Amino acid sequence: MEDTIAAISTPSGEGGIGVIRISGPRALNIAKDVFRTVSGKILDEFRPRQMYFGRIEAGPENILDEAMVCYFKAPASYTAEDVVEIQCHGSIVSLRKILSLVISRGARLAEPGEFTKRAFLNGRLDLSQAEAVMDLIKARTDKTFQVALDQLEGSFSKGIRDIRADLTDILVDMAVNIDYPDEDIEELTYGKLRDGLENVEHKVAKYLKTCGTGKILREGLRVSIIGKPNVGKSSLLNALLKEERAIVTEIAGTTRDTIEEAISVDGIPVILTDTAGIRDTDNVIEKIGVERSKDAFNKADLVIFTLDLIRALDREDMDIAEKLTDRKVVVFLNKEDLAALDGSERGLSDADISKLKAMLPDATFIEGSAKKDSGLEQLRECIKNTVYTNSGESQSGDIVTNVRHENLLREALESVKSALELTELRQPLELIEIDVNAAYLSLGMIIGEETAGDIIDEVFKRFCLGK
Numbered sequence: 532m533e534d535t536i537a538a539i540s541t542p543s544g545e546g547g548i549g550v551i552r553i554s555g556p557r558a559l560n561i562a563k564d565v566f567r568t569v570s571g572k573i574l575d576e577f578r579p580r581q582m583y584f585g586r587i588e589a590g591p592e593n594i595l596d597e598a599m600v601c602y603f604k605a606p607a608s609y610t611a612e613d614v615v616e617i618q619c620h621g622s623i624v625s626l627r628k629i630l631s632l633v634i635s636r637g638a639r640l641a642e643p644g645e646f647t648k649r650a651f652l653n654g655r656l657d658l659s660q661a662e663a664v665m666d667l668i669k670a671r672t673d674k675t676f677q678v679a680l681d682q683l684e685g686s687f688s689k690g691i692r693d694i695r696a697d698l699t700d701i702l703v704d705m706a707v708n709i710d711y712p713d714e715d716i717e718e719l720t721y722g723k724l725r726d727g728l729e730n731v732e733h734k735v736a737k738y739l740k741t742c743g744t745g746k747i748l749r750e751g752l753r754v755s756i757i758g759k760p761n762v763g764k765s766s767l768l769n770a771l772l773k774e775e776r777a778i779v780t781e782i783a784g785t786t787r788d789t790i791e792e793a794i795s796v797d798g799i800p801v802i803l804t805d806t807a808g809i810r811d812t813d814n815v816i817e818k819i820g821v822e823r824s825k826d827a828f829n830k831a832d833l834v835i836f837t838l839d840l841i842r843a844l845d846r847e848d849m850d851i852a853e854k855l856t857d858r859k860v861v862v863f864l865n866k867e868d869l870a871a872l873d874g875s876e877r878g879l880s881d882a883d884i885s886k887l888k889a890m891l892p893d894a895t896f897i898e899g900s901a902k903k904d905s906g907l908e909q910l911r912e913c914i915k916n917t918v919y920t921n922s923g924e925s926q927s928g929d930i931v932t933n934v935r936h937e938n939l940l941r942e943a944l945e946s947v948k949s950a951l952e953l954t955e956l957r958q959p960l961e962l963i964e965i966d967v968n969a970a971y972l973s974l975g976m977i978i979g980e981e982t983a984g985d986i987i988d989e990v991f992k993r994f995c996l997g998k
Contacts, residue, residue, distance in 0.1 A: 535561065536641035536649075537633045539626050546621030551630055553615040553638055554646055559602060561636045562615040565589070565629075566600050577602040577615075587619065589632050596625040610646050611653035644991035651979060651991075657688050658979025661991070662933055666749075674798025675748045678930050687936075688978050690929060694734050698971045701727045705964050721957055728951050731970070735944045738931050742940075745932035747918050751793065751800040753830055754914065758837035759847040763865040766901035767837060768792070768805035771910070796914045804831070833917045835910070836862045836891075840898070841869050844883035852890050860894040861913045862887060868900040939973045946970035 535555025541548070553561055559577060568574055568585045577583065579602055587595045599618040608614040617633075619625050634640060642648075644665075651661045659682065666679035681687070701724065708719040756764045772792055790805040834855060838848060864879065888896065895913050899906015931937050950966035975981030 535638045536645055537561075537630060537638040538641040538646070539630055540616075540646075541621065541626075543623055544621075545623075548618050549621040549623075549626040551617040551619070551626060551633065552609075552641075552646060553617070553633055554608070554610045554612050554641075554649060555638070556613065557637045558613040558615045561633055561638060562600055562602060562617075564636050565632055566598070566617075579604040579607070587617065587629050587632065589628075595628045595632065596620055596622075598629070606653070606655070609655075610649040611655040612649060642991075648991040656683075657685075659688050659691070659933070659936065659977055660685060661979075662935075663687075666932060671793070672748075672795040672798045672800045675800060675932075677798070678745075678748055678932060682932075687929060687931075690734075690738070691974050691977050694731055695971055695974050697727065697731050697734070698967060698974070701731075701967055702964065702971065705960050705967065709960050709964070719960070721954055724963070725951065725954050728947055728954060728967070732944065732947045732951065735940055735947060735970075735974075738929065739937070739940050739944065741930040742937045744918055745930045745937070747832065748800065748930065749932045751802040752796075752832050752914065752918060753802045753804070754833045754835060755804045755806055755831035756835045756837055757806050757851065759845075759851065762837045762839040762842075763901045764837050765790075765805055767835070767863065767865065768803060770901045770904055770907055771803060796911050799915060799918050801914060831858075833859050833861065833914065836860055836894075838862065838864050838879060838887075840864050840866050841878045843878040843880065844886065852887060855891055855894070859917055860891055861910060862891065862894050862896045863906065863910065864896065864898045865901055867898050867905060868903045936977050939977050943970040943973040946973065 533556065535553060535557040537551060537553045540550045540552045562577060563574065565587050566574060566583070566585055567588050568583075571586075574583060574585070577600070581601065583600045585598065585600070587598045589595055596619040601616050601618075603609070603614040603616070605611060605613045617629060619629055630640075647656070647661050647664050650656045651658060656664070663679045663682035667676065667683060670676035670679055704719045704727075705724075756767055758764050768790065772794060792803050794801050794803055836851065836855060838844075864884070884896070888894070897906045897909045897913070899909070901907075931940065946966045946969040950963050950970070953963045953966065972981045
């Protein structure tokens with residue numbers, strides 16, 4: 532690439548330090564042009580990876596700011612080009628002035644994601660690694676950060692390349708048998724072909740099993756706390772947040788709207804929603820709250836159905852339970868601290884609980900107290916198990932978090948399944964080869980080895996400026 536690009540790489544706003552990044556063939560010359568030592572001298576030589584302290588000057592007696600400058604010589608840089616980073620004070624005024632100066636000296640303003648795009652085009656990153664950079668920037672929890680970091684290090688890319696290598700072996704065997712049928716070579720049997728395709732099918736399907744976990748790590752697990760009024764939903768929200776976020780009173784119907792907060796449970800991003808108590812009411816405002824509660828319930832990945840141990844099961848409870856038969860549910864039996872140890876004050880009888888368990892056979896039942904933090908650890912464990920049911924918690928770099936990757940994996944799987952069907956029917960190898968090659972190309976598009984320029988442009992448009 533002939534041109535040199537520059538951009539502010541730190542977020543806008545006040546800060547101790549701001550960074551301007553320059554990449555391209557003129558990066559070093561621009562640095563020599565604008566940087567002066569503390570004594571005002573021009574620095575003729577910048578040693579790679581060494582920080583220099585001085586001033587950025589637009590001309591004699593026109594000092595813009597004090598700064599630290601570091602030069603990264605190609606290819607040992609983020610973009611694999613010559614890169615210069617200028618660290619100045621984090622004032623937006625200083626940053627804009629220095630960026631304008633750099634552009635006036637021969638650089639142009641970088642497009643969003645162009646630094647990472649150059650790293651991809653120069654072969655330092657493949658496409659899936661480049662996308663992991665954005666996931667790394669947006670990570671809100673330890674787990675999402677670790678998944679993105681593992682993918683940036685290339686664990687996911689290696690897995691995709693291994694599957695493509697398996698498909699390459701299959702394609703080579705097929706090509707030899709198609710093109711040289713009369714030669715003295717090992718004949719490719721349909722049994723061997725089937726075994727090879729089933730191996731690929733298993734590996735691709737294993738990745739796809741992680742997509743549910745990946746979606747949650749990307750967007751957050753939506754958890755709704757539901758139940759009739761005054762069973763302790765708001766207290767449970769406050770206990771999980773470890774702060775008094777929702778108003779708690781003895782008055783039924785205190786919560787008139789949904790309250791949504793984000794928390795982290797063992798590194799899993801969770802969007803926790805406290806809902807208005809679901810019941811029949813003539814109050815117009817409370818009716819709106821109930822409707823919003825139902826909407827939050829419909830969007831939830833996990834529902835925490837909250838019941839009061841000191842109140843008997845009633846029709847309102849049963850109406851809610853009937854709506855949960857096809858949902859992922861945790862039944863939280865609240866207020867155990869108010870129930871006497873001998874059970875004389877328990878309104879919710881063993882028969883009531885048995886009836887609920889019959890209605891919700893897959894639900895997890897937890898007795899606890901939101902006010903006393905009892906049962907909350909079990910509740911957090913249930914949230915964690917909801918995320919990792921199919922994929923397991925290990926090998927975070929193998930969790931598919933990107934929708935584009937998921938779609939391409941599904942395309943590859945469909946092609947492999949089609950090839951297997953043709954193999955079982957002992958169709959000509961030429962027909963089977965079409966599907967095998969389609970799977971190979973779909974997987975190549977994940978890592979950027981088989982992709983069109985417009986797709987590449989679309990990927991990098993999603994990046995922030997300066998990255």
